[in-house]
Amino acid sequence: MEAKSVSAVPAKLMKIALIVGALCGLYLMALSSHAERDQLRKASVDLTPNCKAKLEGYGLVAAEHYRSPYVQAVNGVDSTVRGYSEQDVRSIQRGCNIVDDLQGQLAKRGARERWNADRFVRGTYTTCIHCHQSGGDKHDTAGKPVSGSNNLGASWVMADMYDRFSGLIMSHELRQMQCYINASNGFKPNSADDLIRDVTAYSRFLSAALDQKMGQRYAEQGLDEIPFSATRRRGDDYVRGAHVYREKCANCHGPQALGMVVQGKVLYPALAGPQSFTMDSRMYFGTLNSLMPGFICRNMPLGAEGSLDNQDCRDIAYYLGTLPRPAGDRQGPLVAAWQQVMMGVMPPLTRYAESLGRNHTEHPGD
């Protein structure tokens, strides 16, 4: 009896010591990751080639005042606003890197330099510039921002703005978070995460560089909608869509819209399949049938923007909407499982069917 109770005491102590030890371990890990974050905040930033060109072109340096060379050259006016500290400049630079190269494929230290953004994205190749072209700052040949080009500066100046699709007032931060979940098929970072704050700093800088005024709505903000009523109302057509896609888009985005990756870098983004946006994204025709047509008509085919008519854009978006892609939160587990199966089965089946079709046309007498 006595011996038992004596040995029970050290066993209990051992258990407590183990728990305390584990908690101390977690605390030390948290401290070291905080220290690492702090170091990253203070470190100088290696810009991606796109960001280097853009931020140098906009004359970003730490100073008391900021004067945009763009505004001077294009609008012919002088605009001077409050300048940026060294810390602001680094935040803007990191924000640009995140938008340009979300998963750190161009970074020396990989995703770590992007605040480990890859934690929030399921696919390997998603980057914000696939849909927010030229770092959310697309210009035409005359140097003016393009209507319906999802400009990030124009989004920032409407900071807490009414969202015409959800009917909610959504902050710039919430809008970014939505794009992680739906457009990038991922998870939501905290709204105070450095990942979000740096992109906000970058967007805010863009608005100063472009002289966009707080609270104003600009044509380059968001995407333009092409509703059914803006066509000749022949109805959206899968067959026409597939045909125009093959003619105008497939040489870049691939015959099954799975995109093209060369040496680990995206040349052309996937518009369907596991690397693409989800069924909850506003780009998905089944969720919002006017927005992807708007993207296509204003911004594609790359190099020949504006060459398609409204009906073509709706037909293509309809066709792309039928290809398998990841389900979103709203579709539930059954649809998600079905989409997973289809993403595995459809590409080889389609390839096979197409090879039969080719043989058939090669030997019309068979």
Ligand code: HEC
């Ligand atoms: C698959 C395409 C796609 C990708 C990738 C994408 N976005 Fe978006 N983004 C959209 C669409 C579509 C909208 C909604 C536009 C609208 O409402 O007119 C949007 C809206 C936004 C807005 C609000 C813009 C506004 O004016 O309302 C922000 C901010 C934003 N995205 C940030 C990001 C960030 C940051 C990333 C990268 C992590 C990203 N997006 C990746 C498609 C995309």
Ligand code: HEC
């Ligand atoms: C010359 C190559 C090229 C052609 C042709 C082309 N695209 Fe793209 N597309 C791109 C590139 C590159 C991007 C990424 C954004 C950028 O860099 O401007 C893109 C982006 C997109 C996106 C947004 C990205 C995403 O993840 O959803 C859509 C949608 C799209 N293209 C549709 C089309 C459609 C539809 C056509 C045919 C009408 C087409 N593209 C033709 C190269 C091309």
